[in-house]
Amino acid sequence: MSCKKIITLLFLVFVLSGCEFISSVLHDDFVVAKVGNHKLYKSKVEKLIPAGLDPQDSLQMALQYINSWASDHVFQDIAEQQLSDAEKDVSEELESYRRSLLKYRYEQLYVAQRLSQSVPEEEINAYYEAHKADFVLDIPIAKARILRVSTESPHKEELKNLLISDEPAQLMLLDSLSYVLADKYIDYSEQWVNLVDMGRRIGVDYGTILSRLQRNYAEIDDESGRLYMIYFADYMRSGVQAPIEFCQESIKETLISMRRRQLILDLERDLLEQARQKNEFVIYEEE
Numbered sequence: 314m315s316c317k318k319i320i321t322l323l324f325l326v327f328v329l330s331g332c333e334f335i336s337s338v339l340h341d342d343f344v345v346a347k348v349g350n351h352k353l354y355k356s357k358v359e360k361l362i363p364a365g366l367d368p369q370d371s372l373q374m375a376l377q378y379i380n381s382w383a384s385d386h387v388f389q390d391i392a393e394q395q396l397s398d399a400e401k402d403v404s405e406e407l408e409s410y411r412r413s414l415l416k417y418r419y420e421q422l423y424v425a426q427r428l429s430q431s432v433p434e435e436e437i438n439a440y441y442e443a444h445k446a447d448f449v450l451d452i453p454i455a456k457a458r459i460l461r462v463s464t465e466s467p468h469k470e471e472l473k474n475l476l477i478s479d480e481p482a483q484l485m486l487l488d489s490l491s492y493v494l495a496d497k498y499i500d501y502s503e504q505w506v507n508l509v510d511m512g513r514r515i516g517v518d519y520g521t522i523l524s525r526l527q528r529n530y531a532e533i534d535d536e537s538g539r540l541y542m543i544y545f546a547d548y549m550r551s552g553v554q555a556p557i558e559f560c561q562e563s564i565k566e567t568l569i570s571m572r573r574r575q576l577i578l579d580l581e582r583d584l585l586e587q588a589r590q591k592n593e594f595v596i597y598e599e600e
Contacts, residue, residue: 456502529544
């Protein structure tokens with residue numbers, strides 16, 4: 314193996330893993346890899362390796378980058394050889410991309426300076442009333458309390474009685490006891506949650522939850538000896554009108570998105586109008 318190859322190997326193994334000694338010996342212009350007439354330098358690769366990264370991970374990241382770099386240049390060289398001058402002329406595409414990128418960046422700056430994230434409740438209510446057909450549930454939702462205990466727990470019946478209670482004092486007691494007698498306690502009783510998300514939290518599909526449900530209560534055990542005790546404080550099936558409190562966040566996001574689109578439309582209109590008034594934008598009629 315040549316001296317240069319040995320140095321390259323030492324660089325990849327030690328420099329990229331944070332070895333300060335080797336790093337101090339090698340110059341920043343040291344060539345790590347070469348393909349065709351293209352050279353990749355140590356300083357370029359070093360910038361991509363986060364400080365404190367595990368040596369093996371550093372080496373893997375460096376090799377991935379080197380391979381990607383080489384692949385890009387191999388394609389570039391073969392394209393330069395095989396494509397015609399007309400096919401290699403990308404100036405128009407680059408200019409179009411530059412215009413689009415500058416336009417996008419200015420729009421982002423303009424919108425960020427003017428877009429309010431505050432949405433009054435009456436605006437949310439008005440949108441909900443005007444678009445009720447858009448808020449029919451396709452997945453059941455529920456307000457629920459979920460408790461996970463060992464299947465061998467001697468406190469299951471006591472905890473169940475607290476879980477299905479609507480008495481504030483009982484629920485406060487449940488909240489306290491769950492820290493000692495349960496593995497996990499999730500309280501969704503003050504918010505609507507769709508059953509797909511609920512099932513995901515406990516590792517089952519929502520059909521399983523519904524199939525075990527009796528008088529708003531269900532028990533589901535798993536192979537690890539854990540028992541999920543689920544109580545529905547309220548429930549709404551799919552196909553019915555979703556309550557407004559369940560839709561508030563999505564409506565808020567929709568209204569903010571509409572404001573954003575309108576700001577951009579107004580900006581385009583105003584800029585064109587300003588250009589017309591300054592005679593910077595003129596449409597010529599064919600004579």
